[in-house]
Amino acid sequence: MTFSGKKAIRYFLAIILIFSLNFAIPRAMPGDPLANLLGEDVMLTEESIAELRAKMGLDLPLHEQFLAYWRDIFSFDLGYSYHLHSPVSAIILSRMKWTLLLAIPSLILGAILGTFLGALAGWKSRDAGQKFETGLVLMIYCTPPYFLSLLFLYALSFKLGLFPLKGFYSTGSALDIAHHLMLPVIVMTLFSLSRNYMIMRGSVIQERGNLYAAYARAKGLYGEEILFRHIFKNAILPIITLLALDFGFILSGALFIEIVFSMNGMGNLIYDALLSRDYPVLQGSFLVITVMVVSANLLADLLYSRIDPRVRWQ
Amino acid sequence: MSMRHDINAPILQVVGLSVRFETPLGLVHAADDVAFDIYEMETLALVGETGCGKSVVASAIMQLLPGNAVVEGKALFSKMDLLKLEEKEISRVRGNEISIIFQNPSLSLNPIIEVGEQIAEPLQVHRKMARRESHQVAKGFLSRLGLGERSLMRMYPFQFSGGMNQRVMIATSMILSPKIIIADEPTKGLDRALARDVTSEIEKIMDLTGASLLLITHDISLAAMISDRIAVMYCGEIVEMGKCKDVLREPLHPYTCALLDCLPERGFKPIAGASPSMIDPPQGCKFHPRCPYKTQECMQKQRIRKIDGDERQVRCWQY
Amino acid sequence: MAGDFNRVASCKATEWAKILRLDMRGLRIALFGLLLFLTIFILAAFSDIFAPYDPWNRFEPFLAPCREHILGTNDLGNDILSELIYGSRVSLIVGFGAALMATLIGTLIGLFAGYFRGLMDETLMGITDVFLMIPQIPLIIILAAFLRPSFWLVALIMGALWWTSTARVVRSKAMQIRETSFIECSRSLGFSHMHIIFSDILPNILHVIMPKFLLTIASAMISEASISFLGLGDPTMKSWGMMINFAFTRGGFINGYWWWYLPPGLCITLSVLSLVLMGFSLEEREEETMRIE
Ligand SMILES: Nc1ncnc2c1ncn2[C@@H]1O[C@H](COP(=O)(O)OP(=O)(O)O)[C@@H](O)[C@H]1O
Ligand SMILES: [Mg+2]
Numbered sequence: 001m002t003f004s005g006k007k008a009i010r011y012f013l014a015i016i017l018i019f020s021l022n023f024a025i026p027r028a029m030p031g032d033p034l035a036n037l038l039g040e041d042v043m044l045t046e047e048s049i050a051e052l053r054a055k056m057g058l059d060l061p062l063h064e065q066f067l068a069y070w071r072d073i074f075s076f077d078l079g080y081s082y083h084l085h086s087p088v089s090a091i092i093l094s095r096m097k098w099t100l101l102l103a104i105p106s107l108i109l110g111a112i113l114g115t116f117l118g119a120l121a122g123w124k125s126r127d128a129g130q131k132f133e134t135g136l137v138l139m140i141y142c143t144p145p146y147f148l149s150l151l152f153l154y155a156l157s158f159k160l161g162l163f164p165l166k167g168f169y170s171t172g173s174a175l176d177i178a179h180h181l182m183l184p185v186i187v188m189t190l191f192s193l194s195r196n197y198m199i200m201r202g203s204v205i206q207e208r209g210n211l212y213a214a215y216a217r218a219k220g221l222y223g224e225e226i227l228f229r230h231i232f233k234n235a236i237l238p239i240i241t242l243l244a245l246d247f248g249f250i251l252s253g254a255l256f257i258e259i260v261f262s263m264n265g266m267g268n269l270i271y272d273a274l275l276s277r278d279y280p281v282l283q284g285s286f287l288v289i290t291v292m293v294v295s296a297n298l299l300a301d302l303l304y305s306r307i308d309p310r311v312r313w314q
Numbered sequence: 315m316s317m318r319h320d321i322n323a324p325i326l327q328v329v330g331l332s333v334r335f336e337t338p339l340g341l342v343h344a345a346d347d348v349a350f351d352i353y354e355m356e357t358l359a360l361v362g363e364t365g366c367g368k369s370v371v372a373s374a375i376m377q378l379l380p381g382n383a384v385v386e387g388k389a390l391f392s393k394m395d396l397l398k399l400e401e402k403e404i405s406r407v408r409g410n411e412i413s414i415i416f417q418n419p420s421l422s423l424n425p426i427i428e429v430g431e432q433i434a435e436p437l438q439v440h441r442k443m444a445r446r447e448s449h450q451v452a453k454g455f456l457s458r459l460g461l462g463e464r465s466l467m468r469m470y471p472f473q474f475s476g477g478m479n480q481r482v483m484i485a486t487s488m489i490l491s492p493k494i495i496i497a498d499e500p501t502k503g504l505d506r507a508l509a510r511d512v513t514s515e516i517e518k519i520m521d522l523t524g525a526s527l528l529l530i531t532h533d534i535s536l537a538a539m540i541s542d543r544i545a546v547m548y549c550g551e552i553v554e555m556g557k558c559k560d561v562l563r564e565p566l567h568p569y570t571c572a573l574l575d576c577l578p579e580r581g582f583k584p585i586a587g588a589s590p591s592m593i594d595p596p597q598g599c600k601f602h603p604r605c606p607y608k609t610q611e612c613m614q615k616q617r618i619r620k621i622d623g624d625e626r627q628v629r630c631w632q633y
Numbered sequence: 634m635a636g637d638f639n640r641v642a643s644c645k646a647t648e649w650a651k652i653l654r655l656d657m658r659g660l661r662i663a664l665f666g667l668l669l670f671l672t673i674f675i676l677a678a679f680s681d682i683f684a685p686y687d688p689w690n691r692f693e694p695f696l697a698p699c700r701e702h703i704l705g706t707n708d709l710g711n712d713i714l715s716e717l718i719y720g721s722r723v724s725l726i727v728g729f730g731a732a733l734m735a736t737l738i739g740t741l742i743g744l745f746a747g748y749f750r751g752l753m754d755e756t757l758m759g760i761t762d763v764f765l766m767i768p769q770i771p772l773i774i775i776l777a778a779f780l781r782p783s784f785w786l787v788a789l790i791m792g793a794l795w796w797t798s799t800a801r802v803v804r805s806k807a808m809q810i811r812e813t814s815f816i817e818c819s820r821s822l823g824f825s826h827m828h829i830i831f832s833d834i835l836p837n838i839l840h841v842i843m844p845k846f847l848l849t850i851a852s853a854m855i856s857e858a859s860i861s862f863l864g865l866g867d868p869t870m871k872s873w874g875m876m877i878n879f880a881f882t883r884g885g886f887i888n889g890y891w892w893w894y895l896p897p898g899l900c901i902t903l904s905v906l907s908l909v910l911m912g913f914s915l916e917e918r919e920e921e922t923m924r925i926e
Contacts, residue, residue, distance in 0.1 A: 309472075
């Protein structure tokens with residue numbers, strides 16, 4: 001079997017396994033599966049409960065329920081939220097765009113800045129200024145993103161009044177949205193930067209000891225020329241997949257940042273669902289995030305096999 | 315091969331070069347009071363067993379040693395002391411006026427850059443030549459080394475054999491017509507036929523570019539084939555130096571004799587005793603623990619004896 | 634190299650000093666991390682001695698820092714400094730519990746995959762790749778939501794999810810060691826696989842497991858703080874994440890009571906930092922010694 005064939009099977013298995021886990025959780029957890037599927041504190045009469053039980057197929061044998069579960073997934077049916085009175089897929093769709101609005105620019109910025117600054121930090125790891133910078137980044141690396149958000153919000157919005165306190169928009173114009181997004185994007189960028197930075201720094205430190213780097217110097221390349229002509233690409237290749245694996249963690253960070261900035265995205269959706277125990281919403285969000293994380297990894301794998309000649313020529 | 319060096323001034327003068335490495339196990343004395351000259355268009359061979367410090371000397375001249383190295387001495391090249399130059403200044407010399415062919419070509423080439431680009435790189439870096447133009451030149455050089463096919467320029471080192479990578483390194487080192495080429499074990503790991511090919515290619519470049527060659531090798535027969543002069547190194551020191559013919563016909567230092575006795579045609583006689591530690595080398599002559607002719611003096615002091623002016627020198631009390 | 638070790642004996646005293654200093658270079662940072670960590674550990678172990686009050690005791694609520702309450706009191710009137718000191722316990726217990734379990738699983742899987750290779754390796758590494766892709770925080774949120782939170786549960790879930798990177802490192806190291814002549818020798822002497830794995834290979838990879846273990850504690854601590862911030866923390870224990878959550882949801886943040894949420898946040902950062910410093914510098918040292926060999 002080819003390298004990529006093996007990979008494809010693993011992605012497929014990952015999706016199947018995580019989705020099955022999602023099927024099993026409400027049924028295996030303590031309590032009435034119906035309550036676990038509907039969410040708690042949903043006020044219903046006796047008859048409608050029996051009716052719902054039949055409608056959701058909970059009186060069917062498990063394997064039939066399992067098949068029905070997959071049928072629903074393939075028709076993008078993630079259940080119904082009795083708290084929000086709306087299909088879960090519609091809710092997630094409307095909330096997701098705000099999360100992406102926050103996450104995508106920050107992830108891109110964080111990846112670019114993180115890898116470049118990290119590469120420089122690894123290249124000059126003995127330089128005092130670099131050490132100070134690495135120390136700062138390490139502090140951010142060790143801080144939970146929500147606390148970082150609180151600090152920034154306190155300093156820049158409360159104290160200095162530079163940014164609005166909460167939400168995605170007040171008037172709805174593009175400029176206004178951008179103004180509201182600025183601070184969360186900064187925090188999120190710093191967070192994703194710090195992780196990419198540390199990974200890239202380590203990789204460059206490892207690569208710069210290789211003979212080809214010494215040979216580049218022997219050919220007359222000077223300083224950062226060696227880093228950017230020779231080491232950078234070699235250092236980033238082995239970590240592309242590592243960076244993608246971190247994507248799930250960074251995305252989770254976005255959820256917390258949203259909560260602190262009271263933004264109407266997935267983070268607050270999950271937070272509110274948690275407070276009201278709106279299980280369908282929680283589960284639907286989990287599935288959507290899983291699909292995003294797995295796709296990011298798949299993308300990274302494809303990218304990797306395209307830019308590493310050693311894999312491309314196999 | 316001609317002996318033009320008698321009339322010319324040396325282009326590289328190495329004087330009193332010492333290199334020590336600070337390691338967790340102690341100071342490693344990798345090179346000690348090394349001195350030699352290289353003249354225009356000549357080939358000087360630096361021979362000695364693996365680990366005696368040959369590569370360290372080459373790297374020291376190019377300022378390529380790692381940070382734990384302490385270097386003393388001088389390396390005079392066109393009125394500059396290479397060892398005192400700033401990194402920026404020495405980087406203009408490297409690959410441009412003095413180029414080096416590393417010991418392990420397959421690891422020295424960047425694994426994910428096309429070989430054509432790697433050969434052309436010195437042109438882009440030193441001459442600021444455009445990419446396309448530099449690739450044209452690189453292709454010309456590759457085909458002179460028998461790798462003329464167009465598609466080879468776009469291949470990667472992992473698709474090449476060791477010998478082909480060696481030729482890529484040779485092409486890279488000569489592309490700017492440097493004054494000196496340092497070849498570190500160019501035939502190590504190659505079979506006899508390939509080694510002969512590479513050797514003749516090196517000779518071809520020397521004729522082509524008029525560069526001088528510092529040939530570093532543990533293989534005396536290779537040195538005998540292509541060098542004008544030989545310097546024999548033992549434990550970080552040059553123990554004997556002279557014209558290739560003279561040294562091989564009439565070796566003076568007991569170590570040179572022992573080294574020649576190791577050759578297959580002289581009966582494969584191994585040298586008695588073990589190589590000394592470079593952390594704590596023997597006092598006096600470093601070869602004395604293994605030397606059949608040692609005297610009391612040998613254990614305390616060293617002496618460099620010069621014969622025929624500067625033509626021949628030997629580090630031994632016998633002469 | 635081996636011969637050179639004998640020479641060390643003849644080294645002069647001054648050179649010894651140099652050797653020690655050289656070797657310390659990587660460790661100074663680790664030592665700083667260790668010191669920081671020990672401070673937190675001692676605070677956790679002897680919370681009842683260091684804390685001025687029982688953290689559940691109620692005084693006047695919303696007090697600003699004063700002599701009796703150095704960091705003031707929260708909305709319920711609990712002394713914040715005492716909460717802070719007791720909060721270190723959850724952090725450490727969850728961190729250690731999760732990391733212990735994750736390291737155990739990761740080491741076992743890595744050892745078996747690296748030693749037996751072939752089908753065993755394919756299967757185990759396939760499972761590892763699948764586990765790597767599970768979005769861990771969202772999964773922990775869901776499970777904690779269904780199960781009513783308790784700190785050992787959070788630790789258990791994290792431990793069951795976080796063994797993957799340890800498994801990968803242990804596997805590649807085990808593969809290397811498997812090829813050494815010393816293992817060949819054990820095999821030809823007829824020792825059982827289990828004997829070779831646990832008494833020949835395992836002791837030789839403890840030094841790569843250690844930094845992974847420390848970094849896993851750090852990850853678990855930061856995640857515990859995040860879970861508690863969502864209100865999924867154990868309500869019977871004080872925790873730093875929960876303190877920030879209360880400050881955030883009960884007006885401490887809006888009113889600018891920095892003494893309520895700043896100290897727990899700093900505590901999280903510092904304790905994670907202490908472990909990360911130790912883990913990273915041990916890892917870097919490990920890489921350097923590998924290069925010298
Ligand atoms: N970076 C270094 N740190 C410590 N010792 C070194 C270093 N580089 C080389 N050495 C030591 O210097 C000696 C000479 O090495 P080298 O010049 O590579 O030998 P060779 O003659 O085979 O080219 C060896 O004993 C080697 O262990
Ligand atoms: Mg060498």
